[in-house]
Amino acid sequence: MAIQKVGVIGCGLMGHGIAQVAAQAGFTVVVRETQQAFLDKGMARIQKSVAKLVEKQKTTQADADAALARLSGTLELGDLADCDLVVEAIVEDLDVKKTLYAELGKLCKPSTILASNTSSFPIAEMGNASGRPERMVGLHFFNPVQLMKLVEVVRTEKTSDEVFAEARAFGEAVGKVSIAAKDTPGFVVNRLLVPYMAEAMRMVERGDATCEDVDTGMTLGTGYPMGPFTLTDYVGLDTTLFILEGWHERYPNDPLFVPPQILRDKVKAGKLGRKTGEGFYKWEGDKRA
Numbered sequence: 001m002a003i004q005k006v007g008v009i010g011c012g013l014m015g016h017g018i019a020q021v022a023a024q025a026g027f028t029v030v031v032r033e034t035q036q037a038f039l040d041k042g043m044a045r046i047q048k049s050v051a052k053l054v055e056k057q058k059t060t061q062a063d064a065d066a067a068l069a070r071l072s073g074t075l076e077l078g079d080l081a082d083c084d085l086v087v088e089a090i091v092e093d094l095d096v097k098k099t100l101y102a103e104l105g106k107l108c109k110p111s112t113i114l115a116s117n118t119s120s121f122p123i124a125e126m127g128n129a130s131g132r133p134e135r136m137v138g139l140h141f142f143n144p145v146q147l148m149k150l151v152e153v154v155r156t157e158k159t160s161d162e163v164f165a166e167a168r169a170f171g172e173a174v175g176k177v178s179i180a181a182k183d184t185p186g187f188v189v190n191r192l193l194v195p196y197m198a199e200a201m202r203m204v205e206r207g208d209a210t211c212e213d214v215d216t217g218m219t220l221g222t223g224y225p226m227g228p229f230t231l232t233d234y235v236g237l238d239t240t241l242f243i244l245e246g247w248h249e250r251y252p253n254d255p256l257f258v259p260p261q262i263l264r265d266k267v268k269a270g271k272l273g274r275k276t277g278e279g280f281y282k283w284e285g286d287k288r289a
Contacts, residue, residue, distance in 0.1 A: 001166065001169055001170070001173065002084060002111070002166055003027070003084040003085045003113070003166060003169075003170050003173075004027065004028060004084055005027065005028045005029075005030070005082065005083045005084050005085075006019075006022045006027045006028070006029050006030075006083060006084070006085045006086075006087065006170075007029075007030050007031075007032065007079075007080035007083035007085070007086040007087070008022070008029060008030070008031040008032070008086075008087050008089060009031075009032050009077075009080070009086065009087070009088045009089065009090055009100065010031075010032075010033065010088065010089040010090040010091075011031045011032075011033045011038060011039055011041070011042025011043065011045075011073065012038070012042060012089065012090075013143060014089040014117050014141060014143060014145060015031065015042065015087075015089035015090075015117075016031070016042040016043075016045045016046050016049075017049075017141065017143070017144055017145025017146050018087055018089055018117065018141055018145055019031040019042075019046060019071060020046045020049055020050065020067075020071075020145070020146060021145055021146060021174040021175060021176075022174055023046075023067045023068070023070045023071040024050075024059070024063075024067045024174075024175075025173050025174040025175065026070070026173075027070065027173075027174075028070050029070055029071045029072070030072050030073070030074055030079055030080055030083065031043075031071065031072070031073050031074070032073070032074050032075065032076070032077060032079065032080060033073065033074075033075060034075065035075070036075060039073045039074075039075065042073075043071075043073055046068070046071065047068065049146055050064045050067060050068060051064070077103060077104075077107065078107060080104075080107070080108065081107050081108055081109065082109060083108065083112060084111065084112060084113065085112065085113045085115060085166075085167075085170060086104060086108060086112060086113070086114055086115065087115045087116075087117060087139055088100060088101070088114075088115065088116045088117060088118075088126075089117040092118065092119070092120065092121070092242065094121045094125065094126075097116065097118070097121065097126055097129075098125060098126060098129035099129075101114065101126045101127070101129040101130040101136075102129050102130065102131070104130055105129070105130035105131040105132050106131070110132075111135075112135065113135055113136075113137065113163050113166060113167060114126075114127070114130055114132070114135055114136045114137075115136070115137050115138065115139040115167060116136075116137075116138055116139070117138075117139060117140055117141055118138065118140065119140055119186070119187075119190050119243070120185070120186065120190065120242075120243045120246055120247070121246070122156075122183055123136060123137065123138040123154050123155075123156050123159075123183045124136075124156040124157070124158065124183050127156055127158060127159070133156065133158040133159070134158050134159060134160045134163065135159075135160065135163050136156065136158075136159060136163075137153060137154060137155060137156075137159055137163060137164060137167040138152065138153065138154025138155075138181070138183070138187065139151060139152075139153060139154075139167060139170070139171065140152040140154060140181075140187060140189075141176070142189070148176075149175075149176055149177050150176060150177055150178075150179065150189070151171040151174075151176040151177070151178050151179075152178075152179055152181045152187045152188055152189065153167050153168045153171055153178045153179070153180055153181065154181045154182070154183055154187055155180070155181075155182065155183065156183045157183070164180075168180070185247050185250070185251065185257075186243070186247070190243065194240065194243055194244060194247075195256040195257070196228060197228045197231065197232050197235075197240060198240075198244060198256070198257075198258075198259070198260055198263070199256075200214050200218075200227075200228035200229060201228075201229075201232075201260035201262050201263055202260050204229075204262060205260055205261065205262050211227075211229040211280050211281070214227055214228060214229060215227025215228065215229050215230055229279075229280040229281065230280075230281065230288070232273065232279065232280060233273035233274050233279035233280055233281055233283065234273065234274055235273070236272055236273050236274075236275060236279075237263060237266050237267050237271065237272045237273050237279050237280075238267050238272045238273075240263065241259055241263050241264065241267050244257055244258070244259040244263070245259055266279060266280070274286065
């Protein structure tokens with residue numbers, strides 16, 4: 001592969017997992033954060049995750065040590081200048097992302113592939129901000145990255161065939177099944193999943209069924225591991241609303257993207273799901289009360 005050194009920007013929920021699987025796959029990895037406290041927390045997460053793999057005998061201590069040795073952290077964006085691939089996993093704020101890509105476009109070597117882990121924003125806009133749209137892709141991993149087997153590889157109209165092929169090969173190299181997607185709202189998974197969750201809410205708003213009956217119907221009737229309301233509580237009602245509002249703003253004529261009022265009301269009341277102890281259900285830690 002042309003990719004040997006990987007930069008990861010953001011060492012939070014998604015970034016630390018991307019950095020870990022890349023290091024375990026044999027890549028040299030530099031992960032960048034904006035504050036030392038954030039970096040320390042992310043690196044500690046990686047160390048704990050790798051230690052669990054050793055404990056469960058899914059890797060050897062020697063391989064774990066080698067993976068951690070390939071991983072380093074930094075607060076300096078300039079330390080990513082010589083990376084072959086840079087994967088961004090920062091806050092879901094398009095303006096912040098575009099500012100970052102403008103910096104990366106000036107900083108990174110000409111051959112660097114730029115990638116975003118965004119789940120909802122247009123890859124093309126970030127590529128245009130970088131000044132090198134032909135070298136921009138989406139690499140949308142799923143949480144938790146260490147366990148979920150999928151990565152969506154997203155190409156824009158300007159992404160070169162070579163860059164797309166390299167990005168897809170990277171996804172396979174870190175142990176994922178990669179699927180190709182065009183640069184459309186939600187790509188493949190979220191384009192289906194988020195409107196499904198929203199339609200379940202509209203059913204409850206209309207009085208068609210209760211949250212419990214919808215969830216039971218989808219788990220027992222279709223074999224889904226959890227119903228749409230339980231899933232929304234896991235994802236976060238604020239996150240779900242954020243995605244829908246962004247799509248609705250960009251595509252106001254698509255009825256599937258209209259945020260349900262029940263969702264707006266719960267977010268306004270601070271009922272964001274599992275993380276706040278109440279969303280569509282009440283929670284005690286990771287279990288429904």
